[in-house]
Amino acid sequence: xxxxxxxxxxxxxxxxxxxxxxxxxxxxxxxxxxxxxxxxxxxxxxxxxxxxxxxxxxxxxxxxxxxxxxxxxxxxxxxxxxxxxxxxxxxxxxxxxxxxxxxxxxxxxxxxxxxxxxxxxxxxxxxxxxxxxxxxxxxxxxxxxxxxxxxxxxxxxxxxxxxxxxxxxxxxxxxxxxxxxxxxxxxxxxxxxxxxxxxxxxxxxxxxxxxxxxxxxxxxxxxxxxxxxxxxxxxxxxxxxxxxxxxxxxxxxxxxxxxxxxxxxxxxxxxxxxxxxxxxxxxxxxxxxxxxxxxxxxxxxxxxxxxxxxxxxxxxx
Amino acid sequence: xxxxxxxxxxxxxxxxxxxxxxxxxxxxxxxxxxxxxxxxxxxxxxxxxxxxxxxxxxxxxxxxxxxxxxxxxxxxxxxxxxxxxxxxxxxxxxxxxxxxxxxxxxxxxxxxxxxxxxxxxxxxxxxxxxxxxxxxxxxxxxxxxxxxxxxxxxxxxxxxxxxxxxxxxxxxxxxxxxxxxxxxxxxxxxxxxxxxxxxxxxxxxxxxxxxxxxxxxxxxxxxxxxxxxxxxxxxxxxxxxxxxxxxxxxxxxxxxxxxxxxxxxxxxxxxxxxxxxxxxxxxxxxxxxxxxxxxxxxxxxxxxxxxxxxxxxxxxxxxxxxxxxxxxxxxxxxxx
Numbered sequence: 001x002x003x004x005x006x007x008x009x010x011x012x013x014x015x016x017x018x019x020x021x022x023x024x025x026x027x028x029x030x031x032x033x034x035x036x037x038x039x040x041x042x043x044x045x046x047x048x049x050x051x052x053x054x055x056x057x058x059x060x061x062x063x064x065x066x067x068x069x070x071x072x073x074x075x076x077x078x079x080x081x082x083x084x085x086x087x088x089x090x091x092x093x094x095x096x097x098x099x100x101x102x103x104x105x106x107x108x109x110x111x112x113x114x115x116x117x118x119x120x121x122x123x124x125x126x127x128x129x130x131x132x133x134x135x136x137x138x139x140x141x142x143x144x145x146x147x148x149x150x151x152x153x154x155x156x157x158x159x160x161x162x163x164x165x166x167x168x169x170x171x172x173x174x175x176x177x178x179x180x181x182x183x184x185x186x187x188x189x190x191x192x193x194x195x196x197x198x199x200x201x202x203x204x205x206x207x208x209x210x211x212x213x214x215x216x217x218x219x220x221x222x223x224x225x226x227x228x229x230x231x232x233x234x235x236x237x238x239x240x241x242x243x244x245x246x247x248x249x250x251x252x253x254x255x256x257x258x259x260x261x262x263x264x265x266x267x268x269x270x271x272x273x274x275x276x277x278x279x280x281x282x283x284x285x286x287x288x289x290x291x292x293x294x295x296x297x298x299x300x301x302x303x304x305x306x307x308x309x310x311x312x313x314x315x316x317x
Numbered sequence: 318x319x320x321x322x323x324x325x326x327x328x329x330x331x332x333x334x335x336x337x338x339x340x341x342x343x344x345x346x347x348x349x350x351x352x353x354x355x356x357x358x359x360x361x362x363x364x365x366x367x368x369x370x371x372x373x374x375x376x377x378x379x380x381x382x383x384x385x386x387x388x389x390x391x392x393x394x395x396x397x398x399x400x401x402x403x404x405x406x407x408x409x410x411x412x413x414x415x416x417x418x419x420x421x422x423x424x425x426x427x428x429x430x431x432x433x434x435x436x437x438x439x440x441x442x443x444x445x446x447x448x449x450x451x452x453x454x455x456x457x458x459x460x461x462x463x464x465x466x467x468x469x470x471x472x473x474x475x476x477x478x479x480x481x482x483x484x485x486x487x488x489x490x491x492x493x494x495x496x497x498x499x500x501x502x503x504x505x506x507x508x509x510x511x512x513x514x515x516x517x518x519x520x521x522x523x524x525x526x527x528x529x530x531x532x533x534x535x536x537x538x539x540x541x542x543x544x545x546x547x548x549x550x551x552x553x554x555x556x557x558x559x560x561x562x563x564x565x566x567x568x569x570x571x572x573x574x575x576x577x578x579x580x581x582x583x584x585x586x587x588x589x590x591x592x593x594x595x596x597x598x599x600x601x602x603x604x605x606x607x608x609x610x611x612x613x614x615x616x617x618x619x620x621x622x623x624x625x626x627x628x629x630x631x632x633x634x635x636x637x638x639x640x641x642x643x644x645x646x647x648x649x650x651x652x653x
Contacts, residue, residue: 043502186363187573195584213503216575220583240579257504258577259532267536269507
């Protein structure tokens with residue numbers, strides 16, 4: 001692998017809760033190659049969105065980053081002050097937020113919102129330059145120039161999501177974090193938006209972290225996938241490897257829970273519920289739901305280890 | 318045979334307001350659900366296709382602009398008091414949002430005890446408790462984990478199953494489930510859909526399963542109705558429609574589902590840069606502007622529903638050589 005563009009080492013995020021500490025992200029490490037599409041999958045409450053936001057240091061109290069380092073190319077994000085971090089967001093790492101429906105300002109025109117992002121990052125543009133730049137960005141995400149003068153409510157869900165992508169790429173970031181970017185869209189529109197994201201990402205040479213729970217979407221979009229469960233990475237491997245040879249029982253269950261279009265009556269849920277993050281079981285957090293669990297799984301937390309090009313945190317793999 | 322509930326050429330148009338054009342949410346749809354042959358009918362379509370409007374019409378929550386909804390032969394608008402009461406028992410709803418349907422100040426018991434009281438389902442408190450406990454177990458919940466809690470103390474999946482249990486208390490003949498699993502996790506989705514399937518198979522309850530997710534529709538339903546912009550595009554047995562879709566829209570819908578396999582065949586090579594197709598103004602087929610096969614015939618008049626084979630009807634002129642479905646013939650295509 002070439003020099004990584006992003007390196008996350010031993011990241012731990014916790015939320016203080018009256019009933020106990022919630023460990024939302026627990027010792028997560030991974031690297032991202034330039035231009036790579038990396039997936040982060042798990043159920044709701046697995047900590048995947050928290051992990052994505054903590055990379056950008058966007059965790060608000062009562063949440064806090066307890067430990068760990070994030071490096072963007074040669075910069076250690078921990079060394080930056082809040083101003084430095086503000087400059088880095090969007091310019092270095094950009095976020096396409098979950099539910100972009102609500103992340104655009106309803107009382108500002110789309111063009112104004114992109115212009116704000118450019119101005120915030122100190123680009124000295126004349127009005128004409130800014131307008132040309134905004135039109136070019138909109139064209140890049142497949143939106144007509146007229147969208148610049150529209151308000152968010154005048155756009156469809158897919159168009160709003162494209163507008164969010166336009167904002168995310170306006171400063172040519174090295175990393176784009178897309179947090180369930182298409183969860184509210186219809187399948188046909190989802191495919192169009194993901195095609196747009198794929199193209200701009202390729203043109204920019206940016207790496208993408210796609211956060212989501214749809215294994216079908218992951219299989220079709222990412223190069224490498226990490227599976228998260230109860231705040232920890234339980235498996236990480238090239239996508240073809242995960243699809244053909246899922247090694248962690250949770251990964252297998254996650255793939256099996258995807259309704260098939262080929263055979264009927266093959267609907268399999270994952271038994272039990274995701275554990276409470278403030279009250280995790282001892283040993284492997286998945287063991288109460290795991291059909292294969294043995295004695296060791298109940299007492300000893302499995303570490304992520306290398307197995308034939310994949311990384312798996314399971315005693316039985 | 319009088320149907321339990323029947324839509325007769327029902328349509329719904331929402332007024333535009335402030336001089337805007339009105340919106341056609343559902344165009345002349347006829348559909349009959351019989352209590353004698355319980356089955357799951359899936360209604361599939363993208364947002365704005367009219368599927369929720371259909372649900373609300375069947376539940377009597379919205380008045381049709383044209384046509385009528387009939388309950389055991391009588392128009393919903395003209396039911397007597399007793400008939401209305403029977404209708405409210407026979408036809409139950411489960412909605413999409415398992416958060417919004419609860420009053421956060423009441424314990425979840427409230428949504429279960431209210432119907433028991435209103436419909437006098439139990440003679441005593443003890444009997445009511447027993448009935449509620451039994452019903453919760455039916456949807457895979459442990460009563461002791463649910464009763465006495467507040468809505469925020471339950472997971473989304475638990476809350477949604479409590480709503481299914483509430484519907485079940487009244488021993489309905491039909492449950493209209495509007496996107497019941499779109500807000501719960503994939504792992505739980507299967508469990509909830511499995512319990513719906515069991516209700517049909519074991520308790521003889523028909524279900525109208527409204528969803529945008531063709532894959533889950535394929536898994537649980539017997540027949541399927543594909544809606545596109547207020548019109549039926551294709552309807553019939555789920556195996557036929559999903560395995561060998563005939564309408565270009567159904568084909569597009571199925572090809573757009575990302576599959577969890579190694580082959581990367583999902584993202585189009587030539588990306589469609591036109592994000593927003595112009596609104597349909599033509600008199601022809603409502604899908605014509607997005608249809609790769611559209612010809613001049615498609616723009617002149619809307620296609621009829623053609624019965625391409627037993628158990629399937631398709632609204633596309635490609636199949637014009639087949640007999641057109643008579644008015645109200647959809648019920649026959651959808652009966653299994």
